[in-house]
Amino acid sequence: MTLACPTARAFLAHPQVFPPAPLDFAVVGLNHQTAPVEVRERAAVRAGEEDAILTHLSRHAREVMLLATCNRTEVYLAGIQGDPVSAFEGAWGHALDEHLYVYRGDEAAAHLYRVAAGLDSLVIGETQIQGQVKRAWQAAHARGLAGTLLNKIAQGALAAGKRVRSETGLSDKVVSxxxxxxxxxxxxxxxxxxxxxxxxxxxxxxxxxxxxxxxxxxxxxxxxxxxxxxxxxxxxxxxxxxxxxxxxxxxxxxxxxxxxxxxxxxxxxxxxxxxxxxxxxxxxxxxxxxxxxxxxxxxxxxxxxxxxxxxxxDLTAIVSRNLQSRRAALPQAEAIIRESVAELMRWHLTREAQLVRRGLALASD
The missing domain is CATH 3.40.50.720 (NAD(P)-binding Rossmann-like Domain)
Incomplete structure (x- = not known):
């Protein structure tokens, strides 16, 4: 069969010229490291507000997950349309840019993996965040806001968090x-x-x-x-x-x-x-x-x-002192996160290759 599409013929001849699309995933948020409590509470999710916030955010992405705890408010987006920062600030009606962090692609996935493992918490290695991530993902799924990509990344984050806790001893003598x-x-x-x-x-x-x-x-x-x-x-x-x-x-x-x-x-x-x-x-x-x-x-x-x-x-000094014994476990924990993100990216590359093959098949008809 003769390929009718010049782009398809070019891909077959020089596939390295056509790199896979980047992971269409981002996180924007603030936490105890970027904002004091008087700023964090301006982006808190109060009772009854979650539906309105998610409705607003869903106008900016096909898939949305909202993670709100005492020390962080984060929005995870897949299938992004527009600027994540504008979406975040519009949801709460506050200009928070100087306190926000934004990660895209594999860096955004790595951030969620670290969050689920307790590596980004005020109390490093704390276990409560694992359940909070799971409930955030379940809430997104129940609202029809979690699709293939968000499901894969959230499940990977929960699995990575479980591995970190079981293999490193980071959560021994729980500090919360x-x-x-x-x-x-x-x-x-x-x-x-x-x-x-x-x-x-x-x-x-x-x-x-x-x-x-x-x-x-x-x-x-x-x-x-x-x-x-x-x-x-x-x-x-x-x-x-x-x-x-x-x-x-x-x-x-x-x-x-x-x-x-x-x-x-x-x-x-x-x-x-x-x-x-x-x-x-x-x-x-x-x-x-x-x-x-x-x-x-x-x-x-x-x-x-x-x-x-x-x-x-005011708890920061106490937490820092109590976590000294856990520092030795951090390199192994970070290695697990890198390995888990690499596995996610292999899945992404395979998925992108399959999409390209389907496109080539259609173009050749």
């Missing part, structure tokens, strides 16, 4: 934001055995926090949540007292340490409330640690005498 918050409380208060802790929230991070508080010797924990039933379930499961959100100010005077890890559209605790609580516990300071993004403890609390307020960015 929750454990760092508890360690900060210990540094401030000493022995926590006779202290009362109050947790704001009843989600996954709150559960981790309560677990670490128990391990640190705290016997009295109050769990406060907007949904009283969720607070009760968590308190019963791990030991503690449940408190409905409307009774927060009644319970607050008991608390030596408050750890906030809840998603709320506004501040749930302000300076006057803390000041009123402290008047009922003279000479006894209160330490408050806000690991929520957006923050739910008003920064004005730090101006109240006897109140000591910390946020996610």
């Amino acid at each position: 934001v929750s454990s760092a918050a508890v360690e900060l409380a210990q540094a401030a208060l000493g022995d926590l055995g006779n202290r009362t802790a109050l947790i704001l929230g009843a989600g996954e991070t709150a559960e981790l926090t309560l677990t670490h508080l128990r391990a640190a010797g705290v016997r009295d924990v109050i769990v406060v949540n907007r949904t009283a039933e969720r607070a009760r379930q968590l308190a019963e499961r791990l030991g503690g007292r449940a408190c409905a959100a409307e009774y927060l100010h009644e319970a607050l005077p008991e608390a030596d340490v408050v750890i906030a890890s809840s998603a709320a559209p506004h501040y749930v605790l302000h300076g006057p409330g803390v000041q009123a609580a402290l008047t009922q516990r003279p000479e006894r300071p209160m330490f408050l640690i806000d690991i929520s993004v957006p923050r739910i403890l008003n920064p004005e609390i730090n101006q109240v005498p006897g109140a000591h307020l910390y946020n996610l960015d």
Whole structure:
């Protein structure tokens, strides 16, 4: 059969002149390394906003995945149409360019692989991010926003993260934001055995926090949540007292340490409330640690005498100190990421070659 297409004939004669198309994949986002918490919370995903954000982003790409955690907000795009940065800023309505990073092609895939492995986290090697990536991908799939390319890359990232954790020991002696918050409380208060802790929230991070508080010797924990039933379930499961959100100010005077890890559209605790609580516990300071993004403890609390307020960015020094023992595992972890990305690119090249062959077949008819 004679080839009717000159381009097809040229490809067969000189295939090296026609390199495969680059991986049509990009990520744009910000994290704890590029933006302080007051900027990160401007790009947070609040309850009820996810559908609108994904609808906007889907106008700029055929496939979209949104990954939002306490330390990062990232958008992964495949089949890109237009500028990823403009798409990101348009979704949140803020000019964030100076805090954003953008990776394309295999660099974008490598970034997601590193994220899933916990190598890009505030707490290197932490395990919570693996589940967060999986849920982000599942949410994209459920909305019809995950196609062949995004599915392949997300599955590869999860597999690479699992390999890093199982083969390197990077996640041994798990260090998390929750454990760092508890360690900060210990540094401030000493022995926590006779202290009362109050947790704001009843989600996954709150559960981790309560677990670490128990391990640190705290016997009295109050769990406060907007949904009283969720607070009760968590308190019963791990030991503690449940408190409905409307009774927060009644319970607050008991608390030596408050750890906030809840998603709320506004501040749930302000300076006057803390000041009123402290008047009922003279000479006894209160330490408050806000690991929520957006923050739910008003920064004005730090101006109240006897109140000591910390946020996610204040945990950095503790985390860095705790991770020294993990540094030796990083080269092996990075080697696994490179190997996994190389495997992805081999798949991509094979797929592109198959597409070219199909095109040649059509052109020759």
